[in-house]
Amino acid sequence: MTDLSNEPDEEQVNYTMMDKKRKYALLIEAHSKDLYKYALWLCKDKHMAEDVMQEAFLRAWKSLDSLREAKAAKGWLFTIFRREHARQFERKQFQYKDVESMDTIEDSHHMGYDDRPEAFALRNALKRLPQDYREPLEMQVLGGFSCDEIANILDISSSAVMTRLFRARKKMRQILGHESAPQLGVVGE
Amino acid sequence: MNCLDFKRLALSDPNSREHSFVEHSGSCPDCLKYVGGVRQMDADLSNSVEVEMPSDLMARLQLNQELTEEAETLAMTVANPMKRYAMAASLALALFVAGFMASNQFGAANSIGEDYEALLSGVVEHMNEQPITPVWSAQKANSNANTLLASYDPDMKLKFLSNLQFSRVCPMGQYKGLHASLETADGQVTFAYIKGESVGELLDAGYEGYVSRVKPVRGGNLIIMSRTNKSLEEADSQLEKAMYWDI
Ligand SMILES: [Zn+2]
Ligand SMILES: [Zn+2]
Numbered sequence: 001m002t003d004l005s006n007e008p009d010e011e012q013v014n015y016t017m018m019d020k021k022r023k024y025a026l027l028i029e030a031h032s033k034d035l036y037k038y039a040l041w042l043c044k045d046k047h048m049a050e051d052v053m054q055e056a057f058l059r060a061w062k063s064l065d066s067l068r069e070a071k072a073a074k075g076w077l078f079t080i081f082r083r084e085h086a087r088q089f090e091r092k093q094f095q096y097k098d099v100e101s102m103d104t105i106e107d108s109h110h111m112g113y114d115d116r117p118e119a120f121a122l123r124n125a126l127k128r129l130p131q132d133y134r135e136p137l138e139m140q141v142l143g144g145f146s147c148d149e150i151a152n153i154l155d156i157s158s159s160a161v162m163t164r165l166f167r168a169r170k171k172m173r174q175i176l177g178h179e180s181a182p183q184l185g186v187v188g189e
Numbered sequence: 190m191n192c193l194d195f196k197r198l199a200l201s202d203p204n205s206r207e208h209s210f211v212e213h214s215g216s217c218p219d220c221l222k223y224v225g226g227v228r229q230m231d232a233d234l235s236n237s238v239e240v241e242m243p244s245d246l247m248a249r250l251q252l253n254q255e256l257t258e259e260a261e262t263l264a265m266t267v268a269n270p271m272k273r274y275a276m277a278a279s280l281a282l283a284l285f286v287a288g289f290m291a292s293n294q295f296g297a298a299n300s301i302g303e304d305y306e307a308l309l310s311g312v313v314e315h316m317n318e319q320p321i322t323p324v325w326s327a328q329k330a331n332s333n334a335n336t337l338l339a340s341y342d343p344d345m346k347l348k349f350l351s352n353l354q355f356s357r358v359c360p361m362g363q364y365k366g367l368h369a370s371l372e373t374a375d376g377q378v379t380f381a382y383i384k385g386e387s388v389g390e391l392l393d394a395g396y397e398g399y400v401s402r403v404k405p406v407r408g409g410n411l412i413i414m415s416r417t418n419k420s421l422e423e424a425d426s427q428l429e430k431a432m433y434w435d436i
Contacts, residue, residue, distance in 0.1 A: 021254075024251075024254055025251065028247055028250050028251060029247075032242065032246065032247055032250060033242050036240070036242040036243075036246065037238060037239065037240055037242075040238070040240055041238045046243075047360070047365045048360075050243065050246060050249075051360045051365070053246070053250070054249060054250060054253055057250045057253065057254070058253055058254070058257060061253075061254045061257060061258075062257075111240065112240045112241060113237065113238060113239075113240060114236065114237055114239065118233070118237075119233075119236070119237035120237075122230075122233055122234045122237040123234075123237050123238060126234060140202075141231045141234055141235050142234075142235060142238060147201070147202055161201075162201040162202065163201075165200070165201040165202065166197060166200045166201045169200040169201075169227065169230070170200055172230065172234075173230070176230075178226070178230070
């Protein structure tokens, strides 16, 4: 026990006051599943996804004191992950260079993905998007980030994020042969 | 908000809680249907990359943290950390043992086949990246090794090794494997068990300052990095008795 005179109620324990280990355990509990899904999609390799994730969590542990609010935890963790992914991917690019060409049914199966043709078509459509469009869409749909969070992480304006997301979905729909997107003037292609 | 603006926002942020957006979808069946389609595509896309997380990954994330914390604590409290930590980096300075000169990387680089070279360089790369490995109690190192093996290779088992100091599943160059260390009279011996195609036969070689052995074992290879011939033999004969396959 500490000698704090006004200890907060259990319900309102300040995140900054929380035991570091407890914070870390919560981080794993709340976000590791989503992060793994995102990690595997970005890495296209189970081992690498696990490695990068383990490294990201270690980095998160080391700088956990800088995380002040529970609601910021996910964005904070995913940002660390993205940075670690960029770092490791660059280093291992040579070994993983054939990653981009991995889109056979067999690979999907190996990764544990749904191998029905519809699912396959969706993943391929996403892969075919230009990176500038794909990245924010992955963050929004797979990472669950808000537009503002994406803007922060990618260091671009919110309106730029909105434009990219718009184009990403429009392109997805075209690739998938859904009803052609409505003509919306200048923002189109 | 008109239908055009609505559809535009629907494609950027289909779950927007903007008042005019919500309001429009309540009053325009056509747009409601449109945004429903967009949300469905998002859901399908998300489902298409749904995977099950490896069952032990959460445990490993937790374990990694505990190990780090332990290493940090040790580093702070032990007066002479050099004694508590095996510095693999210093091994790199160790002299080659004469007996291995014949096959070292200067004398006969071509004699080390590509597959051996890849395994050795992978392990050395990792040892150089993480020059300090913590020293745990045998109890902890053994139980950790068994937990890790359960996920890495459920068929491979390791009997209790009283001088096991450390174990972790690590990336090693282009591979990933069980990375562990044994304490011997001549210092720490690092070994790695890497699943995959086995090399044809056992190879002893001086490699990057280590006395090394690459040995085909069931389902993969065992790589042992030591500082002396004697400790290499000692570690190998120990592992020979301790490793077994439960198939
Ligand atoms: Zn409308
Ligand atoms: Zn290691």
